[in-house]
Amino acid sequence: MYYQQSSAKVFWIAFLTSLIVSSLVAFTFVYFVPQVLSGKSKMVEIPDVENLELHKAEMIMDEKGLKIITEDEKFHPTTKKGRVIYQKPTAGEIAERGSTVRVVLSKGSEERVEGGEEIVVPSVVGFDINQAKVYLSERGLSVGVVERQESEEAKDVVIKTVPEPGQKVTEAVPIKLIVSSGGGKVSVPNLRGKSEYRARLLLEESGLELGSKNYTTSGEHAFDIVISQSPQPGVMIERGSKVDITINREGR
Numbered sequence: 001m002y003y004q005q006s007s008a009k010v011f012w013i014a015f016l017t018s019l020i021v022s023s024l025v026a027f028t029f030v031y032f033v034p035q036v037l038s039g040k041s042k043m044v045e046i047p048d049v050e051n052l053e054l055h056k057a058e059m060i061m062d063e064k065g066l067k068i069i070t071e072d073e074k075f076h077p078t079t080k081k082g083r084v085i086y087q088k089p090t091a092g093e094i095a096e097r098g099s100t101v102r103v104v105l106s107k108g109s110e111e112r113v114e115g116g117e118e119i120v121v122p123s124v125v126g127f128d129i130n131q132a133k134v135y136l137s138e139r140g141l142s143v144g145v146v147e148r149q150e151s152e153e154a155k156d157v158v159i160k161t162v163p164e165p166g167q168k169v170t171e172a173v174p175i176k177l178i179v180s181s182g183g184g185k186v187s188v189p190n191l192r193g194k195s196e197y198r199a200r201l202l203l204e205e206s207g208l209e210l211g212s213k214n215y216t217t218s219g220e221h222a223f224d225i226v227i228s229q230s231p232q233p234g235v236m237i238e239r240g241s242k243v244d245i246t247i248n249r250e251g252r
Contacts, residue, residue, distance in 0.1 A: 042097050043222075044064045044065060044066065044096075044097055045225060046089050046091055046101060047060050047064055048087075048193075048198065049061065049068075049087055049103065050085065050091070051085075054068075054082060054103075054105060057103065059197065060195060060197055063195060063197065063224070064097070065097035066095065066097065066099055067100045067101065068100070068101050069100055069101070069103070070102075070103055071088075071104055073107045074104055074106065074107060075107050075109060076107070079106040081106055081108035082105060083105065083106050084104070084106075086104040087104075088101070089101060118170055119141060119168065119169060119170070119171065120166060120167070121169055121175065122135065124136065124165075125158050126158065128156055128157060128158075141169070141173075141174075142175070143175055145174075147178045149178055149180065150180075152185065152239075153180040154180060154182060154207050155180055155182030156180065158178070158180075159179060161175055161176065182239075185236040185237060185238055185239065186206050186207050186238075188206070188229075188231050188236075189208075190233035190234075191226045191229045191233070192227060192229065193226065199226050208239070208240070208241055208242070209240065209241070210243065212245075213244075213245055214245070214246040215248075217250065221248045223250045225247065226245045226247055226248075227247070227248045229243055229244065
């Protein structure tokens with residue numbers, strides 16, 4: 001009789017122990033293994049959104065599954081109002097999807113000198129000629145002579161002003177604009193590490209077009225970014241030429 005009770009006790013202890021161990025193993029596979037297997041895809045490379053308008057920066061971050069928050073707004077001598085002048089984490093860092101990227105936006109430049117009639121000449125380099133005229137007019141300045149010079153910049157883009165940005169003038173002094181007559185060759189921008197959307201923007205800003213898109217899968221790079229291009233960065237090519245890219249994407 002005692003032997004039978006002892007055997008039954010051993011059986012139940014072994015059964016309960018086995019049940020607990022099985023539960024722990026199942027819990028591990030259900031909760032931890034998927035996270036380990038999918039951990040790589042949850043990490044993304046922070047894209048570069050500096051000098052972009054906020055809505056464009058938000059679109060790029062959203063493509064990566066990231067959130068964006070405006071932390072502050074500051075005056076900046078060269079960055080146009082409403083564009084990103086700083087981001088944290090910085091471009092190229094690795095973060096988990098759903099993470100937040102904080103940005104500081106430009107409030108434009110402080111042109112007017114407090115307590116005086118003089119005005120600090122703002123920078124309109126990179127502006128279209130019509131945009132430059134409106135921008136200067138809003139700050140109490142007028143445009144005088146418009147001179148055209150050959151440049152790598154697109155046609156009608158301001159490449160220099162006289163007086164130069166930062167100098168003080170009165171409202172009576174007209175600003176001379178030196179603008180690009182267009183034409184010539186441009187330098188191919190570096191598209192590596194950029195999303196397709198960002199690469200297209202950089203090419204458009206350089207007067208170039210996006211050519212063919214090839215795809216590959218490599219575990220050495222983050223997914224959904226450009227890992228090679230042709231022609232290479234820094235090569236001088238005719239404005240309007242196409243640049244081919246290869247994008248790293250997750251295998252299917």
